[in-house]
Amino acid sequence: MLSRVADSLYWMSRYLERAENTVRQLDVTMNLMLDAGSSSAETRWKQLVAALGNPDGLEWNGDLEAMAGKLVFDPLNHASVTYSVNGARENARQIREEISTEQWQRLNRLYHQMHSAQVQSEFRTSISDALSTVIDGIHLFKGVSDTTMIHGQGWQFIRLGRYLERAYAIATLLEVYQPWLSSPSEREHGGYQYLEQVGLLRCCTAFEAYCQVYTADVTADRILEFLLLNRDFPHAIRYSVDGVRHAVESVQRTGGRRSPEELTAGIGKLHAMLSYTTIGEILSGDTAAFLHSIREQCMRIHELMYRYYIHYSIQSALAT
C-alpha cells in the first residue's frame, strides 16, 4: 500500500476519533453543569479544556454557549469538532479510490451536516440533540468502515489511528481527573460526587459497562481500574493498546517486511505494562507519572510507526 494512502487513512481515522471524544466530553460537561454542585462553570470548562490537551484559543470568557459553539463549530480552532471532521474528509477525499462508496458517502454527509445551518440552529435550541447527531454520523461511518472495506492493510491503518488516538485521549482525561478522583473535596457530598464520577465514566461511554462489571457501586479506584486496565471494554486504555498491537501485527503479516525491533518493543512494553500491573500498584506508586508515561509511549509509537511506514528515508529503504 502506498505510504501516502496509509497516512491518509490513519489520519482520517484519528481525526474522527478525536471529534467523537471532544463531542462526548463536551456533552458530559454541559450536562454536569445542570446540577448545582460545587464547581463553577469556569472550573468545569478549564477542566474540559485540560482534558482535551489544553488546546489554544479556548480561554474562558464567561459565555458558556459561545465557548461551546466555538469548540464545536469554529473551523479555525484546531481543537474544534468541525476542524477534525474537515480534516477527516480532506484525507478521505485524497484517497477516494481506496475507501468504499458507503464510507465516502457517510463521511461526506457528516461533513455537510457540520456545515449546515440546520445543525447549527439545533445546537442553539438543544445542544445535546445536536451533539448526538454528530456522534451518530461518526458511528455510522465506523460501522460501514468495518462492514464494507477489505480488512487488509488499509483497514488496519484505520484501526491503528483509532486506537492510538483513543488510548492517548483517555490517558489525558485520566491525568486531569485523577488527582480529584483520589482526594474528593470535603464539600462534595451526597449525590454530587456520584454524578461527577458517573460523568467521568460517561466521557468514555463506560458507565453501563462499568455497572455490568462492578455494579453501580462507584469508587475512584474501580473507575481507574476499569478505564485503565480492563481487557474487554473498547474504551479502556488496555483494550485500545491491544488494538494498536493487533493492527501493527496485521500490517506486518500482510506486508513483505518485518517491523523494526524498536516499534514492536515499544508497543509490547506498553502492552505489558497495562497487562501486568494491578490497580493497587498504580495507586500506591506515582499515579500521575504512570498516566503520563502512557501518553509519552503513545507518542513514541506514533513516531516509530511514521519513521518506518510513512516517512522513511530513501537510503534506509534502498539498503534493505
Added chain:
Amino acid sequence: MLFGDYPLDRAFDEMREGNGNVRAHYQALAETLASLPPDELQRCKQSAELSFLTQGITFTVYGREEGTERIFPYDLVPRLVTAQEWDRIERGLTQRITALNLFLRDVYSDAKILNDHVVPRELVYSCKHYRRQMRGLQVPRNVYIAVVGTDLLRLNTGEFVVLEDNLRVPSGVSYMLTNRRVMKRTFPHLFHSYGVRPIEHYPQLLLATLRSLAPEGRPEPNIVLLTPGVFNSAYFEHTYLARQMGIDLVEGRDLVTHDNIVYMRTTDGLKRVDVIYRRVDDDFSDPLIFRSDSALGSAGLFNAYRAGNVTVTNAFGTGLADDKALYAYVPDIIRYYLSEDAILPNVKTFLMTDAKDRQHVLANLDKLVVKAVGESGGYGMLIGPQSTAQQREEFARQIEANPRNYIAQPTLDFSRAPCLIGNQLEPRHVDLRPYILFGDKVNIVPGGLTRVALEKGSLVVNSSQGGGSKDTWVLE
C-alpha cells in the same frame, strides 16, 4: 408524450431524415419515448442524476471556494450509430492513429517527412508541444500514443469528419462508462431490444494496453496511474479508472527515482514502478527536465524513461501531432506513411502562416471560427457568426501579431440529436469522442462519449463551457 417533431433546418438531424421521417434505426427509440408519460421521463431523469451525485461522478469547477464539485450534465436520450457508420469510423480512426504514431516516431528520429517537404519544418519546430528531449529516444514498441480520444463531427452530408485529435491526456472516458451504466438501468428493455455493442471492457483493455508496453524483462509489471491530485478537474476519472483496473493511483510525491529506476513509497518499502499511465501534462511531469516550478511530477522520471527502465504513456511531446495547424497536414501524413487516402476527412482549415489564407480569413472573420493552435477545452476561440465587432478586431490584431498561433475553419453546421429539454425533445448539437487504445494493436471500444451543447443554438460542447453528454449506442 414526446414525438420530437421539432422543425428541421440545414444541420443533419441524428433522428430524422430531411423530410421529417424518423430514421429506421431510431424508430424503436422514438416509439418508446412517445409511449412514456412526461412525468415518467422526469422521474427517470431525476433518478439518473441522483445516481451520478451519490456515486460522486463530479468534475471540479475552478475558482470557487464552496461547491466546487458539480455533476456533469447528462441527457437521457441515447445517440444511435449504425453498424455501417461505425465500421467506417473504426477503420478511419485506426488508419489515422497509425499514421500519426508513425509521424511522431519519424519526427523524433530521422525526420524523413520534413526532409521530403511534406510537412513544413518550421511548423514542427515552432510547435510549443514539440519536445527536443524526445529526439532519438527509443519508446517501447514504438508506441507514442497509447491512449487517444479523437473528436468527430457529422456534417450536413451525413459524413463524419475529424475535428481534432487529442493525443496528450484525453479525458472523459469515465463518463462514457458511467453513462452506459445509468442507461442500462433506466431503459433496460429498450437497451436489450436494440442489441447495443458493449463498452464495459474498456478498463480491461486499457490495462492490457499498458501491460503490453512494459519494459523488457518485467513479466509482472507494476502499473500505476499518475494523477496531478485532488484539485485536478478530472480527479474523479483518475480514481475511477485506477479502481476499475485495480492499480495504484499515485501522485508525484509518491515516486522517487534512484539510479534511473522509479519507485513508489509503500508501507512495505520502495516498490519498483514499471508502467506509468500519465494523466499529468508534459510540462509538469519532471521538474528537472520540464517546468522547474512544478511539484506535480517526479524529479528524475524522464531520465529513467530515457534509460528504458520505466514506460510512461502517452509519451512526452505527443502534443506536437494534435497541434491545430499541423492538423491541416494529417491527410498528407496518412498518404505519406500508408499510401492511402484518409477515410475520415478533415475539416477545411486555413493556416494563418499562409498569406493568401490569412487575407481571406481576415476579410471573413464574421463567417469563420478562429482557434488558437495550442489551446483546448473550448478556450481561445472566436465563433464568427456569434461574435461582436470588438471581439473580431481583437482576434484580427492577435492573428497579425502571431499568425503561427491561429487557424481558422468554416463555421460548421454539425449534426444535432434530440435531447430531453424540460418536458420535450429538442435538437442540440452533438459531437462524438471515441476512445482509441494502441498497444499490441489498435483497439476502439464501439461508441464513445457523445458531448452535447445543451444551450440552445450553442456550438460548444466542452464541459467547461456548459456542455453535457449522452450515451452512444453502436448497434450490431
